[in-house]
Amino acid sequence: MNSLLLLGRQPALGLAELESLYGSSVLTNIGDQAVIVALDAAQIDFNRLGGATKLCRVVHELDTVQWRQVEKFLMQAAPRHASQLPEGKLTLGLSVQGFDVNIRQLEATGLNLKKVIRKTGRSVRLVPNKELELNTAQVHHNKLTGPMGWELVIVTDGDRTVIGQTVQVQDIASYTYRDRERPKRDARVGMLPPKLAQLLINLAVGPLSAAPAPAGQIILDPFCGTGVLLQEAALMGYTPYGTDLEQRMIDYSGLNFDWLNTQYRLNLPADFAKLAKGDATNFVWDMPVNYVAGETYLGKPFTRPPAAEALAQTVADCNLIIKKFLRNIHSQVPAGTRFCLAVPAWATTNAPAAFKILPLVDQISDLGYNRVSFEHAGNDELIYFRPDQYVARQLLVLVKQ
């Protein structure tokens, strides 16, 4: 049975992540914010995805794109579905994408559905929509993925309609907890969001069908800072290996790792995360390393566009450090090793967003790497960016030649 995934704020990142893990042939876009995956929901490791917000089991595909027709179908199907559920009060939620309906029309459909289900003798509560899509907190709070919950996600791209039932939503509270509550944070080195760290790992690991199980596989972050990526790697079951120029960062990564180990009851040995102080431009890593993923040096933490000379200097500094790192590690890892590096890019305009890119991005093959490209996302779209930021992160997915 197919699945439907709703994508995060930057859908291209979520599509590249899914393509990296599951291959392009299983993905079919539907609208701008969702994708149909030709896999059963149970085959999708949703917890490790940084770029998808909801996982749904596709329950029906319709040729119509008219809301009235969709509603008619739901009115027939809902009592049948409700009769298969355990005794008790049902909580119903509706989310839509791509339809020309407003919240009142959606609510009217919800109330009609409630009526037909009630007629079968079962009580139903409808979760009120604040937006056309229920957010993940509402789904969580109303237990819509539980045995007595039922969230229908209805998406159209103007040609056809897919109806999904939500089975899992992103655990925002857990992301926020590990992002905000870890003991050591450092605004100066930047704050890699845990979701983005997951994305980097998934882009580095590549097709899961060809990858060994995570246990014992080592992910190296050569610019580990406070260790966000190391933490996410451990949560996914990989062995994290972090190095950084500054001893303070290595100490922070160690303390943050101990905290995660306790808080998430991972029961890993105290020395499980391998940590060492080292300059990525000349360090010799303990091998083997299976994957390389990390957020490199991002240069001065500008919040606003600086003077042209200051920007040129930072671009040159970052370019040199990252280039030297790529040259240094090249002889240390086997051919075929995959990397995903978040490197800086600077927003020259906001809407539409345009970026100043590192010169090395055009010299990847001269440096002895191939850039991985994706069918469902252009390489120029793989830039993590918030409109209130000046320094963005460009995601480079590379394979050593």
Ligand SMILES: C[S@@+](CC[C@H](N)C(=O)[O-])C[C@H]1O[C@@H](n2cnc3c(N)ncnc32)[C@H](O)[C@@H]1O
């Ligand atoms: C943008 S931060 C990475 C932050 C990290 N993702 C985290 O979770 O905190 C870049 C890190 O690169 C380190 N760094 C800068 N130059 C380096 C070099 N030549 N070798 C290794 N680390 C370096 C800095 O100390 C900093 O911790």
